Amino acid sequence: MDVGDTPLLRFAADLRKLREAAGNPVYRELSRRSHYSAPALSEAAGGRKLPTLAVTLAYVAACDGDTEEWEQRWREVAADKEAPDEPAVESDAPYLGLSPFRIGDADRFHGRDALLAELREQVAARRFVGVFGASGSGKSSLLHAGLAAVARDEGVAGDGPQPILLLSPGPHPLEECAVRMAKLTGESAVVLKAEFVDDPAHLHLRIRQAFAGPVDLLLVVDQFEEVFTLCTDPVERTAFIRALVAAATAEPSRVRVVLGVRADFLGPCGDHPELREALRGGQVLVGPMTADELREAIMKPAATAGCSVETALVVRLVADASNQPGALPLVSHALRETWRRRRGIAVTLSAYAATGGIHHAIARTAESVYDGFDPEQRDVVKQILLRLTALGETTEDTKRRITLDELDDEPAVRAVLDELVRARLVTMDQGTIEITHEALIKHWPRLRSWLAADRDSLRAHRQVADDAAVWESLRRDPDALYRGIRLAQARELADSALTTRERDFLAASLAAESAQQVAVRRRIRLQRVLLVVLAALLVITTISTVTAMNANQEIAAQRDVVLAQQVADQAVTLRTDHAALAAQLALAAYRMSPTRHNRDALISAVAIPLRGHQQDVAAVAFGPGGKLLATAGFDRHALLWDLSNMDHPRQLASIEASKDTIDAVAVSPDGRLLATGGRDRVVRLWDLSNVAGPVKLAELTGHTDNVFSLAFSPDGKLLASGSYDNTAKLWDVATRSELRTVTGHTDNVKPVAFSPDGRFLATGSDDMTIRLSDVGDAGPATMLRDHTDLVDAVAFSPDGRLLASGSDDQTARLWDLSAPGRKPLVLDGHTDVVSSVGFSPNGRLLATGSYDHTVRLWDVSNPGHTVESALLTGHTGAVEAAVFSPDGHTLVTASDDHTAQLWETDPARAQVRACQIAQPTITREEWAKYLPGVSYQPPC
Known part of the structure; x- marks a missing residue:
């Protein structure tokens, strides 16, 4: 060379x-x-x-x-x-990225001194302590680089080093505990596991035997929620919990137990009485870092590595991440990527901007790694990451640890794994693999879309993987094979998604089924011979036949109900890529079984996506008459759409309406003006005389922080704006000047809304309150206090009697303004932030949109007996806005999945729309695939 x-x-x-x-x-x-x-x-x-x-x-x-x-x-x-626009080489980076801090990283762990002191005090005073916090709040780092490192060097109470046992439960917590104890004590793991299974109290005895001195063992169980997400055996789960509690509470105890638990699993923990009692009074809550703690966590590791951090970068990071639960892995990953792009010894704001910031750095890294693979390797990436995710039921999806033998030992798989590990997206340790941090699940849109595509199939696939492992462990016992319905369900899984072991398992199941069918046919032939002998019993046979026919009809009816629901669910998943087929399947399912579930699926399947934005769509607004729609998003553009033909929306114009992301858009009641606002703090007015070429009329300045929301008064003379500077402003549209600043909130002002008569302005805030201010009077406002978290949305009913609100507390509330002081009605159902609320023009329906990717419709015609009337699915990202058209037939929603959606809320009209888009007609082959056993009847 x-x-x-x-x-x-x-x-x-x-x-x-x-x-x-x-x-x-x-x-x-x-x-x-x-x-x-x-x-x-x-x-x-x-x-x-x-x-x-x-x-x-x-x-x-x-x-x-x-x-x-x-x-x-x-x-x-x-x-x-090094160059400013290219990543620097990776050496001993001061930031860990997605990886949590371990004991060896204690010198780089900063910003948690007060919390660590609180935890040390609790552990020194108690023998059983729970550390609770949101995913990404830094629990694992606090336990490893904080508590465990201190215990190793000086002891929790400062009375000398103490032994440490660190473990994560995994699918078999008793086995994991036995293996870890065996490494620490030199005993046989097999013997220890048998003892713990026989009597959980043996853990206490083994610890006393091994640590008889004056210093207690510190037993840290990180990711304790795995006993609920990965351990499927309730007996083993209960035994493990009892073993931990007994070891800490028995006298004399020689162990101090510390659990690291995700906050949304506090409820499942409370379902176990002994665990609930042990944790009483011994809980440490890990919340977001304060601004000062963030500065320390940002600057000290860089200083230790001989680098400096620009003040502007520190300010930007603190502003982006302060008081945000779960932001720490995002900050750490963004800092690592920024450090790789440093210039000399300086870590700069420009390098941070090049990473995409904390909300996009992880997605950008993951997407970059994904783009580097060929098509075959991308399929491998998808299958690996899906296997490494545990699907949540009433909780968020979590990461799942698997062993290497669950994957095929092939060059393609090994190459993909090596690259994922190198990029720190996946961690391998002692024959196990897991996603480095759950932030990847939450913030990479591609992975979220994979998980949302067909969750039932993913669960079925996961079950096949587990059952194939059991079959293999039983030396391929034929009794462990699938039969009947389970085999029929597993048969639908694509071969490309299965490992060699899983394919062998299904192949053996199919072979066993074929052999069983041969035996059945032999029995049938024998039965035919017997029928000749039984001819004399014709009367009895006739009666039996009638009874059997009635039973068959009932079974067929039940089958149709189940099949219709399955087809309806499949129609929703097919909507994006096969709209015509999805519409026909949803319509056929609804006609077979007109249940609410199938009706909701029909409405979801015929929803029309509006694609034009390159990033999150944050806001939508109708013009008068409902023929004009405005959408705005994080790509700095506002788009105008012609909805004259609702089945074929047409984009009229694209306006670059901000220097930063756009969070708010509004159309004046006469349709002549468009207002936009966003992070550049400026409200802009646009002339819509020519909707194909809007002209900017004015820039309204005065806000000192992000403009979150806009609303025109009913007469169009006033414009209200809500801002993160804790104020709302009222603007004179004619003179384009500020009339008044509405103050009183102590935190960000988010939604604003005028009452139908224009007299009052409702403002919602991160201070968890809603204020009703008289537009013409600067006097005291009416305060509405009932939400327990940030208020994100408000809307008046058309008659002005009701006010709806949505909040981070995952609820919507209905306030009766005609009865001051009455407690609001709470609307439960969403599993994440309720980000938007909107009434239908006739006031009978309320739409609520949520970060759980769904929209719910509520019948509020009788506010005292409000009921949920529909659940709309189809978005693959958080729903940011939900607004009814002036005629009330169409609902438009905006989402982080980069689309807006047009929903037909009337089932009768939804059936008409289904047939309007049903081209080409469903084929016989497609009908037989999705509706086996049902005669071919195209619904349109």
């Missing part, structure tokens, strides 16, 4: 000379000495790219070189290669 004259080539050439001086050991021998793979060491000396510092020093040490001299040379070459 030509040495060349670049610093990188000279560096690589000198590495090769160092190996020659060491006697030219083969790379396999260097790998054994350095504990790095032979390909990694070979690539380090290849000169194509600069190796990491860790690989370089391992190579040098394996060749008996001077590591200090080579570290200085590496840093010189690294500084020469």
Whole structure:
């Protein structure tokens, strides 16, 4: 290889000379000495790219070189290669990215001193403590790099180092506990597991036996929620909990137990009386970092690594992440990516912007890794990540740890795994694999869409994987194979989604079914012979036949109900890629069984997506008459749509309406003006005389923070704006000047809405209150207090008697304004933030949109007996807005999945729309695939 004259080539050439001086050991021998793979060491000396510092020093040490001299040379070459727009090489980065801090990372763990002191005080005073916090709040880092590191060095109470046992429960918590105890004590894991299964109290005895001295064992159970998400055996789950409680509460106890639990699993913990009692008074809550703590966590690791952080970057990160639960892995990942793009020793705001910020860095990294794979490898990525996700029922999806033997041992799988591990998206440890952090599940849209596509199939696939493993462990016992309905359901799974073991399991099940069918046919032939003998019993046979026919009819009717529901669910999943087929299947299912579930599926299947935005769609607004629709999003554009033909919406114009993301849009009652507002703090007015070419009329300035919402008064003379500067403003539309600033809230003002008569302005805030202000009087406002979290949406009913509100507390509330002081009616059902509320023009329906990706319709014609009337699904991201058209037939929603959707809320009209889009007509083959056993009858 030509040495060349670049610093990188000279560096690589000198590495090769160092190996020659060491006697030219083969790379396999260097790998054994350095504990790095032979390909990694070979690539380090290849000169194509600069190796990491860790690989370089391992190579040098394996060749008996001077590591200090080579570290200085590496840093010189690294500084020469860096450029502001390209990622720097990864060496010992001060930030861990998605990975949680471990004991060895204690020197980089900052910003949690007060919380760590509180935890140490609790653990020193109690023997059983629970640490609760949202996913991404930093529980694992606090337990490992904080509590465990302190216990290792000085003890929790400062009375000397103490032994530590760290574990995560996994699918078999008693087995995991036995394995970890065996490593610590030298006992047999098999013996320990048998003891713990026989009597959970044996854990207490084993700990007393092993740690009889004055210092207690610190037993940390991180990710304790896995006993509910991964452990499917309730007996083992209960035994594990009892073992922990008994070990901590028995006298004399020699252990202090600390659980790390995701906050949304506090309820399941309370279902176990012994656990509930043990945790009473011993709970530490891990909340978002304060601004000062964030600054410390940002600046100190960089200072330790000899780097500096721009003040502007610190301010931006604190603003982006302060008081946001679950933001820490996003911050850490964004900082790691920013550090890779540093210029010299400076970590800059421009480098941070290049990563996409905390909300997009993880998705950008994951998407970049995904784009680097070929189509075959992308399928492998999808299957691996789906296997590493545990689907939530009433909770969020969580990560799932699996063993390597659940995957095929093939080159393609190994190559994909290596790349995912290198990118820190996946972690491998001692034969197990798991997603590095659940933030990847929550913030990578592609993975969210995979998980939302067909959750029933994913659950079925997961069940096949588990049952195939059991079959294999039983030496392929025929009694463990599938039969009947379970086999019929598993048959629908695509072969590409299965491993070799799973395909063998299904193949053996199908072969067993075929053999059983042969035996059945033999029995049928024998029965035919017997029928001749039984001819004399014709009367009895006739009676039996009539009875059987009635039973068959009932069974057929029940089958139709079940089949119709299955087909309705499939129609919703097919809507994006096969709209005509989805519409016909949904209509056929509804006619077979007109249940509410199938009606909701029909409405969802014929919803029309509006695609035009490149990022999240944040707001929507109708013009008068409902023929004009405005949408606005994070891509800085507002789009105008012609809805004259509702089945074929047409984009009229695209306006770059902001220098930053747009959060709000409104159309004046006469349809002549469009108002937009967003993060650049400016409200802009646009002339819609020519909707194909809107003209900017004015920029209204005065807000000092993000403009979140806009609303015109009913007469169109006033415009209200709500802002994160804790105020709302009233603007004179004619003079385009500020009339008044509405104050009183103590936190961000989000939604604003005028009453139908224009007298009052409702404002909702992150201070958890709603204020009703008299538009013409700056006097005291009426305060509505009942929500327990941020208020995100408000809307008046058409007659002005009711006010609806939505909140981060996952509820909507109905306030009767004609009866001041009356408690509002709470509308439960959503499982995440209720981000939007909107009444139908006749006041009979209320739509609520949520971050749980759904829209719910409520019958509020009798406010005292409000009932949920529909559940609309189809969005793959959070629903940000929900507004009815002026005629009340159409509901438009906006979502983080980059689309707006047009929903026909009347089932009769939904059937008409289904037939309008039913081209081409469903074929016989498609009908037989989705509706087996039902005669071919195209619904349109």
